Amino acid sequence: MSELFTSDSGRSDTSAASSPSLSLPIAAMRTTVVAVVMVILCVMMVHADVKPQKDFNLQRFAGKWYRVGLAYDSLSFVPFRDKLKASMGIITALPNGNVNLTMWDATTLSCRSKLYQYERTSVPGQFTYFSTRHNVVKDITVVDTNYNEYAVVLKHKVFNREYTQVALYGRSQRVRIDVINKFKAFALSRGFPRDSILTPTPAENCPPSGSGP
Numbered sequence: 279m280s281e282l283f284t285s286d287s288g289r290s291d292t293s294a295a296s297s298p299s300l301s302l303p304i305a306a307m308r309t310t311v312v313a314v315v316m317v318i319l320c321v322m323m324v325h326a327d328v329k330p331q332k333d334f335n336l337q338r339f340a341g342k343w344y345r346v347g348l349a350y351d352s353l354s355f356v357p358f359r360d361k362l363k364a365s366m367g368i369i370t371a372l373p374n375g376n377v378n379l380t381m382w383d384a385t386t387l388s389c390r391s392k393l394y395q396y397e398r399t400s401v402p403g404q405f406t407y408f409s410t411r412h413n414v415v416k417d418i419t420v421v422d423t424n425y426n427e428y429a430v431v432l433k434h435k436v437f438n439r440e441y442t443q444v445a446l447y448g449r450s451q452r453v454r455i456d457v458i459n460k461f462k463a464f465a466l467s468r469g470f471p472r473d474s475i476l477t478p479t480p481a482e483n484c485p486p487s488g489s490g491p
């Protein structure tokens with residue numbers, strides 16, 4: 279049994295001591311300091327490291343997936359939110375542990391495929407890739423997968439741990455509602471606003487029937 283979307287949760291062990299004999303300005307200052315510490319802890323929890331799927335197996339992860347969920351909190355993406363389709367992708371495991379991902383993109387006018395090349399890291403389930411669009415190296419972490427039904431994949435910029443996307447992949451175009459709900463809860467826990475968490479409808483005829491594997 280695989281646990282759904284397990285991740286490290288932030289730890290906090292602050293012990294807030296209070297003294298009733300404090301004069302008012304000092305008490306107010308203390309309140310401010312506690313508030314600031316709380317805010318910092320919250321930010322740290324949102325950006326806490328996420329561990330990849332335990333005993334990640336690339337061979338089992340390979341093959342056809344549909345991107346049935348996407349959390350993407352980018353202003354430039356807002357106009358495209360309602361146009362997003364659950365497109366198809368194919369993961370090819372290379373002998374050296376790297377990955378070729380062919381991802382289809384359905385727009386109103388066309389259906390194009392794009393190749394992404396993920397490079398392995400020393401951590402199984404974690405990859406890096408160079409985004410030519412953003413001109414930056416990004417981390418890809420397979421957070422949780424049971425291989426035959428769903429996979430949750432987190433994408434973020436490597437150095438500042440800024441999360442840019444969470445994707446839910448399904449082996450079929452529809453996945454169980456509790457998988458969707460866990461995905462939404464996970465994206466919310468990573469700080470994505472509710473309206474940035476999308477579960478698009480299936481792409482039709484993309485890739486065109488007959489040309490897909």
Ligand SMILES: *[C@@H]1O[C@H](CO)[C@@H](O)[C@H](O)[C@H]1NC(C)=O
Pocket residue numbers: 370372378393395
């Ligand atoms: C992976 O992609 C590279 C670059 O396009 C290509 O040369 C290579 O043949 C691909 N490998 C497989 C196994 O598809």
